[in-house]
Amino acid sequence: MSDSTRTAIVTGLERAFVCQGFARPGVDDLRAAAGVSLRTLYKYYPSREAMILGALEHRHRRYVQRLLDGLPADPREALDAVFERVAGWMRTEASHGCLFHGAVAAVPDSAALRELLERHKEEVARRTAAAADLRGCEAELTLILEGLTQSWTLNGDEALRAAKRLGACLVAAKGRN
Amino acid sequence: MSDSTRTAIVTGLERAFVCQGFARPGVDDLRAAAGVSLRTLYKYYPSREAMILGALEHRHRRYVQRLLDGLPADPREALDAVFERVAGWMRTEASHGCLFHGAVAAVPDSAALRELLERHKEEVARRTAAAADLRGCEAELTLILEGLTQSWTLNGDEALRAAKRLGACLVAAKGRN
DNA sequence: GTTCAAGTAGAGCGATCGTTTTACAAGAGG
DNA sequence: CCTCTTGTAAAACGATCGCTCTACTTGAAC
Numbered sequence: 361m362s363d364s365t366r367t368a369i370v371t372g373l374e375r376a377f378v379c380q381g382f383a384r385p386g387v388d389d390l391r392a393a394a395g396v397s398l399r400t401l402y403k404y405y406p407s408r409e410a411m412i413l414g415a416l417e418h419r420h421r422r423y424v425q426r427l428l429d430g431l432p433a434d435p436r437e438a439l440d441a442v443f444e445r446v447a448g449w450m451r452t453e454a455s456h457g458c459l460f461h462g463a464v465a466a467v468p469d470s471a472a473l474r475e476l477l478e479r480h481k482e483e484v485a486r487r488t489a490a491a492a493d494l495r496g497c498e499a500e501l502t503l504i505l506e507g508l509t510q511s512w513t514l515n516g517d518e519a520l521r522a523a524k525r526l527g528a529c530l531v532a533a534k535g536r537n
Numbered sequence: 538m539s540d541s542t543r544t545a546i547v548t549g550l551e552r553a554f555v556c557q558g559f560a561r562p563g564v565d566d567l568r569a570a571a572g573v574s575l576r577t578l579y580k581y582y583p584s585r586e587a588m589i590l591g592a593l594e595h596r597h598r599r600y601v602q603r604l605l606d607g608l609p610a611d612p613r614e615a616l617d618a619v620f621e622r623v624a625g626w627m628r629t630e631a632s633h634g635c636l637f638h639g640a641v642a643a644v645p646d647s648a649a650l651r652e653l654l655e656r657h658k659e660e661v662a663r664r665t666a667a668a669a670d671l672r673g674c675e676a677e678l679t680l681i682l683e684g685l686t687q688s689w690t691l692n693g694d695e696a697l698r699a700a701k702r703l704g705a706c707l708v709a710a711k712g713r714n
Numbered sequence: 715g716t717t718c719a720a721g722t723a724g725a726g727c728g729a730t731c732g733t734t735t736t737a738c739a740a741g742a743g744g
Numbered sequence: 745c746c747t748c749t750t751g752t753a754a755a756a757c758g759a760t761c762g763c764t765c766t767a768c769t770t771g772a773a774c
Contacts, residue, residue, distance in 0.1 A: 362720080381645045383560055387762055397722045398763085408762065461634065461687065462642040468558045468633060481691055499692050499699040506691075507684025510638065514658055514683075515676050522676040529706030539750080564732055574752045575733090585732065 369394040373415040382466035435493035439527050447520040450512040546571040550592040559643035612670035616704050624697040627689040
């Protein structure tokens with residue numbers, strides 16, 4: 361059970377789910393994407409659901425790091441930076457929509473998957489609120505972030521501009537309290 | 538090819554997809570939900586993908602009617618009413634998330650499905666903008682509506698309050714122009 | 715040198731899937 | 745009376761699925 365093998369597998373799994381969604385790729389496609397034998401794949405992830413879960417945990421770590429590491433110290437700049445990073449992520453890594461929602465939709469009766477989705481969204485909103493000095497507005501931030509993620513696939517960078525405008529509105533409204 | 542049979546089928550199909558998602562129900566489950574024989578089902582909808590498409594077209598008509606018919610004449614009230622109707626729809630009809638995004642995620646290579654998704658979202662945003670006197674802010678409205686739909690499953694009615702606040706911000710910002 | 719964990723390649727299992735087909739029933743029109 | 749349409753019930757098809765299992769290789773440790 362080497363750690364390097366595990367991360368190699370999970371990286372390949374994530375790529376496969378990003379490219380093909382959760383409905384299409386059979387376990388043999390996943391095996392090919394992971395670059396190992398079927399036996400080894402099942403040793404590390406003993407079911408297809410475990411493969412999905414492993415891929416999403418890996419993605420969560422990558423996403424949080426890319427979105428929230430090294431943000432500008434100024435709260436206003438930090439908020440715009442988060443929005444830009446979300447759009448950049450969509451552009452390069454998630455042009456088919458949020459992988460976590462997609463996974464829950466594909467396997468609706470997995471409690472573990474649902475819990476991971478909630479943890480993922482909660483952590484992103486909480487840490488964005490902290491960086492943007494918007495504690496107490498987590499619900500509004502979640503809404504903007506979810507809206508940006510979903511509507512980026514529809515409207516592209518126009519969605520990014522809309523998110524920035526709404527973020528500015530939120531900061532202004534908060535300042536008037 | 539009677540029309541009443543077709544609407545009976547499509548109503549059952551929509552219910553099945555709402556309850557069970559798009560991955561789980563096999564064609565025989567869909568047949569049971571539609572309340573007809575397999576032969577009849579295939580006569581009206583000659584493939585599983587056609588069944589999905591039919592169910593979504595039916596849902597689109599119902600959604601647009603429920604969201605946009607008989608709105609208050611005052612633009613400000615109309616906007617809040619749309620948000621409340623979205624939340625009400627989620628509460629009673631879509632507690633597992635937007636069916637259109639779910640369908641595209643489940644069948645990612647169906648061009649017809651993708652086109653239907655875009656038509657659906659575009660029509661809702663455009664008509665909401667018209668009712669709320671926010672023409673030119675369709676991207677912001679799409680973002681809020683998508684965000685409300687997605688984050689309602691995470692935060693419930695707190696998402697509704699957030700949408701109303703952001704909507705008010707948008708109206709105020711527009712008024713200052 | 716032997717042992718043992720960790721890997722590959724690939725055949726095979728039972729179940730389920732979407733779809734087609736066969737056999738039959740009921741009501742309407744000429 | 746016969747035929748056509750519209751429907752039901754259910755068997756059967758080939759394909760594919762998730763998963764297990766057998767047989768073999770490799771590299772490092774003791």
